[in-house]
Amino acid sequence: MNTLPSRYWSRHDDFQGLWTSLQQQARQPLSIAALFEDPDRLNRFVAEGAGLELDFSKTPVTPEILGLLIRLAESAGLRDAREALFGGKAVNHTEGRPALHTLLRAPEGEPVMVNGQDARSEVRKALNKMETFVRALHAGELRGATGQPIRDVVSIGIGGSFLGPKVAVDALRPRWVEQVRVHFVSNVDGNDLYWTLKDLDPATTLFIIQSKSFSTQETLLNARSALDWLAQAGIRGQEISRHLAGVTANVDKALAFGLPESAIFPMWDWVGGRYSLWSAIGLPIACQVGMACFRELLDGARAMDQHFLEADSARNLPVLLGMLGVWYQNFLGYESEAVIPYDQTLADLTAHLQQLDMESNGKSVDRDGRPVSMPTGAILWGGPGTNGQHAYHQLIHQGTRRIAVNFILARRPVHPLAHHHDYLVSNCLAQAQALMVGRSLEEAGTPHRVIPGNRPSHLIVMPQLDARHLGALIALYEHKVFVQALTWDINAFDQWGVELGKELSDRLLPALTGAQAAEGLDPSTARQVERYLRARS
Missing domain, CATH: 3.40.50.10490 (Glucose-6-phosphate isomerase like protein; domain 1)
Incomplete structure (x- = not known):
């Protein structure tokens, strides 16, 4: 093990071997539908924690692959990293700071x-x-x-x-x-x-x-x-x-x-x-x-914190969600991740998760400052169902891009229009089913109606969208991001990439207001400044 003075955890010696084993597994094509021939699949591929249920049975993951992914997370130093995070160690090593957001919702x-x-x-x-x-x-x-x-x-x-x-x-x-x-x-x-x-x-x-x-x-x-x-x-x-x-x-x-x-x-x-x-x-x-x-919101997040700390890795929602993302991105070549909450009041959830995920894990150097050797960070996007079905779902079902999908659903509505919720739930479940089973040429009759299927999705289900379950849901994604950062050996808690744009904006502003002449600009930017000043006058 290569332990550095600034580290509170390090990779185990078997990390690379596990990575290689997963690469070998990824070369074997899998039919998601065929995996349900295992009568025990739902027991193995549905997990619960903090009032949330994660159904990841509709994924190209076998028990052997799942076991390797869990071992990979543990080999990356999961136990020590988790203890360092919750214990107030300086896990944000580039700024020398702890990341103690969990303390904000911790018990006395x-x-x-x-x-x-x-x-x-x-x-x-x-x-x-x-x-x-x-x-x-x-x-x-x-x-x-x-x-x-x-x-x-x-x-x-x-x-x-x-x-x-x-x-x-x-x-x-x-x-x-x-x-x-x-x-x-x-x-x-x-x-x-x-x-x-x-x-x-x-x-x-x-x-x-x-x-x-x-x-x-x-x-x-x-x-x-x-x-x-x-x-x-x-x-x-x-x-x-x-x-x-x-x-x-x-x-x-x-x-x-x-x-x-x-x-x-x-x-x-x-x-x-x-x-x-x-x-x-x-x-x-x-x-x-x-x-x-x-305080109920804090309680829900605290419940997910406890689940993340205490649950076995194979039943641990943040570990599972994080490592499934690693599987898709690093081994199967998936290019993005869609988050689709079937709840209109969660219309802006994806924007929050975009910042959480992409600002945290959009990094190109590891914790030692060396260029990373693997793709990091998820391109995360999406929006509320059923609206997305009339927009980007076409690409998810029939496009050539590989996209992992997270559906989020509450079993009970918080409004009195129960029949609306029946339609909402039926649409959500149908989308997940359609992604998996698809439609063959024989069934479709013509090539343009063919839906390939065999496309993965997760379903995160809560009894009802309330403060506790919302807190648990957001904390789930916080810890998912941490698990992935750990696996990629990057710092999830800084964001140096946003600084240069701020600095350049500060330099450009005097030129755009006419306070001083623009200097040192590339020709394209200089032209835009000139045109802006002309329009402004």
Whole structure:
């Protein structure tokens, strides 16, 4: 074993041998339908955890292949890596930080010391502060400059400060309180802010500014424009602070911006943005559904954490989902992964999982800084069923691309239109069946009606979409990403690839506003700057 000083885990000596065995298995074509001749297949290829069921029986995976995949994960250092993650070790080695998002939903326990502070105690205090704030908001005690109660909360943030909270707010619509409506603004495009604010009353609107560094370009531009909107309504000076709250690790910058200290909630550098909805970044969720519901969301994620820690690898949902993805991508040559929730309230789930997966595992060097020797990261896409059936399902069924599909389904609806749910479920199950069985030329009659079939899908099923099951679902994908990063020996918790674009944008902005001449640009970019200035004048 090659153990480096900066590592808390390492690959075992048998890793390469297991990889080679899987390559040999991948050369043998399999019929998914024929695998069901094994009467025990459903017992082996359906697993449960934290209230979720993962049916991966419709996959080109035999018991032998599954065993090799599990052993590969364990050989990659799964046990030690998992302990390091939950134990607060600096698993984000390029930034020298832990990735303690699991602590945000952990039960009470022993102190966890990070940078000389008890992180567990800090989390508890933040939750209590959120509780006080949300209770006052719902009681009508948070009042704006005119003395009227706050009725609209606008969350300004981008990336992890936006995607996760919006998914949760949309999915938990049955739990919305009547007193408040939460809105989200993320894009620097003025359309986002303008149309969100157009029908709101400045006197009853509160802005939550979400930025760990309090220097995010898009967020601060939107926040400054929000201040201008308040000022145009006559809300200026100290009165503006009654319309502001924030979540940040940079309290000094937030105070300088005008946020009241009593409405600044903490963020820590040991929580990555895409893993942060469980923290005070989830304040918009709590504003819309209440703290009791927010704590249920944490409970569901905690249940998945416990499952990930304790379940046998062969029945462990994050391990299974992660290693199935490795099988498709690294051994069968699949090019992308579709996530298709058959629930309209989860319409934005795929966007959140895109960031979670692609920002985490879109890496080209390993943990030692060497070029990786295998494809990493999934191209993840999708959208809600049944809408996708009238859009991209055509390519999934008859196209030449290899795509692994994850269907997500709740057995019971949260609305009273039960017959609609019957149709929804029948469509979801039919899609999974059609991907597997296809339609032969003999059955179809003409070549253009042939559906090849033998295409894999997983079905993630929950009893009902509620806060606990949503928390478990999102945590499942968080840990799935970690398992894959471990297998590929990459760091899932940094995102250096996004920095260059930010730097170049900062350099370009003065040229686009006419403040200074554009210099050092490639000919194509220089031409676009020139044309933009001409149109702007």
